[in-house]
Amino acid sequence: MSVQEIPLTTIRTRIRGVPLMPEAVMLALAVIAYFLFPYDLALLTRIMVMMLFVLSLDLVLGYAGIATLGHAALYGTGAYAAGLFAVHVSADPVTGLVVGAAAGAALALVSGLLLMRAHGLTLLMLSIAVTLICQEIANKARDLTGGADGLRGIRMEPVLGLFKFDFVGRTGFWYALAVLCVCYAVLKVVTLSPIGLSVRGIKDSAARMVAIGSPVYRRLVTIYTIGGAVAGVAGALAAQVTQLVSLEVYAFNLSAEALIMLILGGAGRLHGAIIGTLIFMVVHHIAASVDPFNWLFIIGALVLGIVFFVPAGMLGIPAALRNLTGRNGDARP
Amino acid sequence: MNNLVRAALAAAMATLCAGACWADTIKVGVIAEFSGPFAIYGKQYKEAIETYVAQHGSQSGGHDIEFIYKDVGGANPDLAKTLAQELLIRDRVNYLAGLTFTPNALALAPLIEQSETPTVIFNAATSAINKQSPYFLRTSYTLWQVSTPLADWAYDQGIHTVVTAVSDYGPGIDAENAFKAAFEKKGGKVIDTIRMPLATTDFTPFIQRVRSQAPNGVFAFLPGGPPTFGFTKSYNENGLAKEGIRFLGTAETEESNLQALGDAAIGLTTAFHYSEAHDSDVNAAFTKKLGELSAGAVANWASVGAYDGTHLIYKMVEAAGADGPKAIEAVKSLKWESPRGPVEMDPKTRTLIQNVYIRDVERDKDSGRLVNREKGVIATVGDLGWTD
């Protein structure tokens, strides 16, 4: 095995073996959406920020099986870091994202050292506790964060010095789409890499992973840290687009909704996260506009519907249909 | 590609401008909470707006006025800004309104600055918001506005030592600072300042701490709903009133949750700008119509904020149609008789100059309901928290 051989085969496998079709379709749809809904760019941008957040949850939960209800901790920390950086250091957006990623990763690393030792309910509770502690710290550090009033005074410079953030949200849209694509590509590489396979193995059977000599705990901390970086980018992006960070970046609801979106789309596949977020956000948006008082009924019914009828998420629907029509190619003879 | 973008933009901007220039229907976007833990606020706003419309018609200055409601679900600046963009760009609203929470209002500042959209804040009570954009108008109150007169009044009543107990978050700390500054200026002594975590469910420890210091009064500030409920219950159960420790509050006895407090609330003293029981014709007409339109509706600060905010919007539309800067100019010194009493817009802070009343909770003999009975006006002030 020669060293030069690896990148070559990597590329070849990528082209031959990996269907990039869903990705191409999604990107095309995003571009079409831009022209189809020129008045809803702000909403589309927000959806993309959520997609990024849910993607990061997909890596952590969908791939590695780390059941967390505290993903907002990473998002919020990225948001505050990017916000503070913009206010006090530099208003350059791209550097801000890097700072957000670093902050998210740092918190994930530190908290992951504890969290990755836990499972089940204990892990859920620990992850919630981390988030609540972060929120209380942000609330107490009022001089720095603005407390409940929010961190204000974020004014962004043009992206790459060229594109100014505008009123209608065109720059915001393309900026968010670019960041989403870059992060998606990174996650794609990570999930296809040995560590990606490795954490899927941990999700399937941690005991077996130990038995093949894998340092399970270290792998989980690593993947959680990568997830933290992506969640941090999502938070940073939100902070830059909204130009304000509030304590609600640490809201429990955010973690819970991300979970719903992920399961809705289909956990363990990156495009599942994208589809789930899109469907949830659009249903939420329409339901909340049609009936701002009672849309929670619809969301509740939607959630129950997923659990009972499409447990594998929207991506599982084709298989479910095949099952119905009795033409399931996977079925055992 | 680039040409395509430009063409699309041109089309978008053209429709945008057309909407603004030709509208004979003036649209008002209301961003408020219609779901989640604060859904009551959105409900109060909507009922008050509908009451105003029922009383004054759906037209002003020859323009039809249409309200579009958007649910922001709580403090959520990301969503608030998205909704505002949607309202401004797609629905082409000419005015924005609502805004219960400070972060939501702050997130809109850069937007309304660019679109020159007058934005009427029904609640968000942090002084600094209005500094962020000249297009903000506020029909609620600020914490300084009610806390400072309360401190002065309390001292004059012979309450010379006070313990402050506030929820440990921005507004609570503002209230503590406002009260403390005014009270000490008068010569009073704040012997202890307690900050209670927002997540507190059992207030007994704090009440015991107040009790052990035997002050003349306790100044409290808590967010509406469960915390206020828990605090006033504890205050009552632990016999502080009997020991002569007077309760001094602001929004704690607001009407939407007052009946839920029960007899525990009787005798609580608050300084505030609005009581449902305010004795005036305008208020009587308002509460009567409100009750007719929505059975069981109560009027509180949120209702009156929205009602006066709607009034302000009607006046702006009448004077300037859809012209934002002109509209602001037209109402920035406006005076009118509100259900809360006489009010006047302060051109500098764009917050109301209004009466602050001292009230006690009593059980109304006729209706059997708990009410905030006004005992007198203790000040007529604007936003005292404004700093240049």
Next chain:
Amino acid sequence: MSLILNIAVDGIAYGMILFMISIGLSVTMGLMRVINLAHGAFALLGGAAAHALIARAGLSFMAAALLAIMATMAIAFLLERLVYRRIYGLGELQQVLATIGITFIFIALVNRLLGSSLLAIPLPDFLQQSVDLGFRVLPAHRLAVILAGAVVIAGLYLTIERSRFGTRLRAAVDNRSIASALGINIDAVFAATFCLGAGLAALGGILGAELLPIDAYYPLRYMVLFLIVVSVGGMGSITGSFMAALALGILETASRYLIPDFGTIVFFAAVMAVLAIRPRGLLGKA
């Protein structure tokens, strides 16, 4: 000295309230191994029903509380038949989702029917008084909660640990097929246990309403609090929940007395420390 006494008295009283509001969850989640985030929804149902019966129908507190608990159990029974029995076999995350969905629907329902303001449950006069303990007064209501907590834990101990029903339940949870082969009617055992949990949730909602007032958003507002009690106590352990509730009550009360400024952080840091050292909770079974 009086400070320590105060902490002890208030901490135990508060701990008992925590116990009462989370014991129902300890039954459904701890014994039946369902991650039941909808626990608060049953407490809300009970509380809202009690509110409606007292404030709108004019019933007495006792009658209303009893009726409300029975109504909640009836709804729980239906829900168990229609929905929950499909949830038992699902994975952890699916259970989280399903029960969140149920919670959303109940919140929307109560919001629709009763609005989103506080739904007070007025106490009878004898519970509104204060009892003089010599060095300080304590509300009679809290003594009543302590009493009710003692009755509930004794009752549960006898039901779960000592009765045939308890044996069957534990057998059914541990191994469905063997239990079923032994002639245990698993469906009936689960349905009964679930109704018991929901009834206790309603009881806790009503008795705890003085501190955790009922409103439409109740289930989500206090969800974390319920979960903390059960996870610190340990899944599957009634005694564990009881100890956890008392310990957390005393811890929180002490932090409120001694270091109020950092109470929240201290509280959650302590919870994390317990869970880090004892991942299965204080009395959790391996």
Next chain:
Amino acid sequence: MQGLEVRGLRKSFGGLTVAQEIDFDLPPGARKALIGPNGAGKTTFANLVTGKLKPSGGSIRFDGSDIGSLGESERVKRGIAKTFQITTLFRTMTVRENIRLPILERQGRGGRMFGGAAADRATEAEIDALLDQFALLPLADKPIHLLAYGQQRLVELALTLALRPRVLILDEPAAGVPSSESHLILQAIERLPAELAVLIIEHDMDLVFRIARSIVVLVNGRILTEGTPDEISRDPMVRQLYLGEAHV
């Protein structure tokens, strides 16, 4: 000395002693079986050797160096591997992926974040060869859960061999396999590399007697006796204690 060398191994849980003073050797090329009645401590012993359990006393040496303080995964890296009593595979993956994982770990590449997991041609060739050896190649791209149980046991064996272990512990390799498929397991075990040290824990006496060249009998956490299959089958104590029981 080469291979595994256990001396005076003890383990107790509270007051309950599950392993006492066990002396045990497993040199390269060995084919040993560990038998004993239920609860004799066979699985406990295996777990002590693999590092899943920490011993209360005694020493475990491998190729002359003390491995008693090493964690489970470090021991795997040294070359001690084990199959599970109940099939434990990566159920959402294909057969090929199941084999790829241990190879990546063996190569020390399991934690890499870039470069496709399937990108290395030599690795893929190795997977093919291994699968071919177990006649699993036609199933390579099937998800595990579609395989028959006997085939899954083979995948488990292949997966463990992919680690290129020097000591292999087989914990009831034929458990749960229908008799129609058990010959597959037997064949696979018979074809294991000659230099590999194999310890088999098994109830199926036919299997034990066909594979093992030496049998250790464990009773109540203590080694009762050790000998060739012939000696063991003639040993009256064993007949009474173990075989007798097994044939009742």
